[in-house]
């Protein structure tokens with residue numbers, strides 16, 4: 001398959017490198033120029049002869065601008081596979097524009113982070129037609145370990161932001177429970193042993209414990225170096241609240257999680273820290 005790959009940043013560069021082992025990949029980025037990859041001098045040039053053009057970009061506005069540039073250059077029937085995390089509305093708008101241009105579109109945001117991108121173990125959640133999903137499935141198999149077809153255009157982004165809204169809320173709940181436990185004189189290890197096998201368990205506690213030295217290895221054991229940075233969690237929580245507003249869904253926990261991460265990243269020292277650094281944040285505070 002001929003693949004154009006646009007957006008060769010922290011995630012895109014290793015994903016493109018994995019594809020280039022068995023496919024003909026031409027990349028483009030306005031800034032990054034990773035070694036070992038064939039590069040074009042514009043997004044349109046990277047997209048021109050490709051069967052599939054993958055985008056891995058920072059946000060929906062940039063995705064829309066890049067789509068406007070590449071769609072006219074793409075060959076009829078080619079697939080625009082967007083793996084960025086963007087708002088549902090942008091994903092659906094890009095799919096509609098692609099359709100009108102005689103192209104196909106799949107939105108397939110990922111979870112698994114830079115480690116998953118490097119090791120080819122990402123999880124993809126995809127929106128688009130069954131036919132387009134089947135065509136790009138072999139690429140998901142190279143870049144990841146699992147791909148779920150979630151329905152029509154935009155549903156991949158919908159799945160991603162619903163998942164991350166739960167993740168943000170459960171991480172905050174877990175962190176504040178550890179701090180309450182501390183103040184009640186409950187040992188953190190005892191708290192972990194009980195809750196990780198009781199009804200309060202979650203991925204945030206069991207697989208990514210925010211308390212250093214407790215449970216599995218996690219960013220807490222590495223001075224809260226990300227991992228998954230607090231500002232990326234804030235981005236996803238903002239997207240979930242944009243979607244909730246547009247869909248008229250009542251999501252007060254998601255809103256509270258968004259506000260706390262905004263406070264942490266914008267007004268405190270959360271920028272550049274893992275999102276589980278909410279634990280030392282709460283530990284350093286009092287109720288009033």
Ligand code: NAD
Pocket residue numbers: 006007008009010011012028029030031032043056057058059062066083084085086110111112113114227228232235
């Ligand atoms: P990044 O900032 O490292 O990479 C984005 C790249 O896009 C940059 O290299 C930038 O130069 C390039 N770019 C910007 N505008 C462009 C344009 N007009 N044309 C071509 N290239 C352009 O970000 P990342 O960490 O690689 O994340 C990419 C996407 O993946 C984001 O949507 C992010 O939310 C999502 N994501 C990231 C992670 C993670 O752990 N980093 C995890 C899951 C999802």
